[in-house]
Amino acid sequence: MITGDASYIKKMNRSLILKEILKEGMLSRADVSKATALTRATVSGQVADLLSEELVVEKEIEYNQVGRKPIMLSINAEAGYAIGIDLEYDQISFAISDLQGSLVLTDTMKLQQYNAYEDILLLLTGQIKRYQERFADSRYGIIGIVIAIHGLVSTDEVIHYIPSFDWHDVPLKRDLENALGLQVKLENNANLSAFAECVFFHHETNDLLSVTLHSGIGMGMMFNHSFFRGQDGFAGEIGHMIVVPGGLPCNCGNKGCWEKYASETSILQLLRAKKPGEDMTYAQIGRWIEAKDPDVTELMEQFIYYLSIGLNNMINIYNPEVVVLDSELLRIYPDSLQLIEANLNSRVSHYREIKISTIGKKSCVLGACAIAIQSFLQVPVLNLPYKG
Secondary structure, three states, X not given: OOOOOHHHHHHHHHHHHHHHHHHHOOXXXXXXXXHHOOOHHHHHHHHHHHHHOOXXXXXXXXXXXXXOOOEEEEEOHHXXXXXXXXXXXXXXXXXXXXXXXXXXXXEEEEOOOOXXXXXXXXXXXXXXXXXXXXXXXXXXXXXXXXXXXXXXXXXXXXXXXXXXXXXXXXXXXXXXXXXXXXXXXXXXHHHHHHHHHHHHOOOOOOEEEEEEOOOOOEEEEEEOOEEOOOOOOOOOOHHHOEOOOOOOEOOOOOEOEOHHHHOHHHXXXXXXXXXXXXXXXXXXXXXXXXXXXXXXXXXXXXXXXXXXXXXXXXXXXXXXXXXXXXXXXXXXXOOHHHHHHHOOOOOOOOOOEEEEOOOHHHHHHXXXXXXXXXXXXXXXXXXXXXXX
C-alpha cells in the first residue's frame, strides 16, 4: 500500500494507472481498478484528470452481448512525440515515435569522414528544430529528446570519449539545450538497446544483457528495470575485455580486445581483405553463406568462436536471465545460436536464454524514444507492444 502525503499518493496512483494502460493497450475503468488494486472512485478521479489533459482517450469497442458497450481507455498516442537519435560514426539516424512507442518518422543524415563537433552540433540543432515545427500542433509537441552515444557518457551526461570522432569531454547536452530551449538526455547506445529489449519484448525479465556487435562491441545491462552504470557511468565497455593476450592492437591502447575479434566490423574487414573489390553487403554475404563459400565459412566460424569466449565470461560474471545479441551476421548465419551455445560448456555458467534481437539495429533509437516516453509520463516500468 502506498503511503505518504496526498500529492505524492496521487502522483503514484497516476503512474500506476498509466503503466497498466500502456501495458495492455486498452483497459476499462473496472480493469484498471483490478490491475492496480485502486478503488473505482480513485480510478475515476484520476482518469477524469488524464482525459482533460488529453493523455488518455476513450473508445467504444464492438460488443455483442446485452447491456452497455464497455468504454475502454487508451493512451492518446498523438498527444506528443519523442525524438530518438543515434549518433553513429558515419551517419545520424533520427526516429520520431508517438506516445505508444510506434515510429511515425525516420530520417538519416550521412556524415563526412572528419566532421568537426561544431558541424554536428549545427546538424542536430537544425533537424530537431524542424521536428519541433512539424509536431507543434500536437497537445504536447516534442516531449523528449534522447541521443545514443557510441562511447563513454558520464553520469552527469558529459561525453567523456567517442573513439570514432576523437571527442574528449564534450558538453553536447549543454550546448543543445542552450540552442533549443529543450531538455536533452544522452545515453550509451548499448544501454538504449537493452532498454528497448525490456520495453518491447522481455517484459517480465529482471536481469538482461544486450550485446551490440556492429562497429565495436557494447553491452547494456538492465538489473531490476534499471541500468547498471558503474561508478562514473562507464560500465559496459565489454568490447575492451582482452580475449587474446598480446593480440591485435586496439584504439583503446590495449592489445587483443574482444571487439577486434568478434565485432561485425572486424569480420567485414577480414572479408574485404579476402575478397577485394566485392560488394560487401549483408545480402551478398548471405549468398556466400548459402553457397558455403570457404572463406566466409571460415571467418564466420572464427567470429562465433571468439564471440563465445566473451559471452562465457559475461555469463559467469553477471548470471543474467536473458542475453540478447544484436548482429545481422548472426541473423543470416544458419544455426548461429546453437553453435554459440554448443561452445558454452562450463558447468558453472547459468543463464535462462540467449536470443538474437528481433528489433535489430533500430533498437537503439526505439530505446531512446522509450526513455523519453517513460520520463514524460513518469511511469516506473514501461511495457509497450512492438509494432515492427
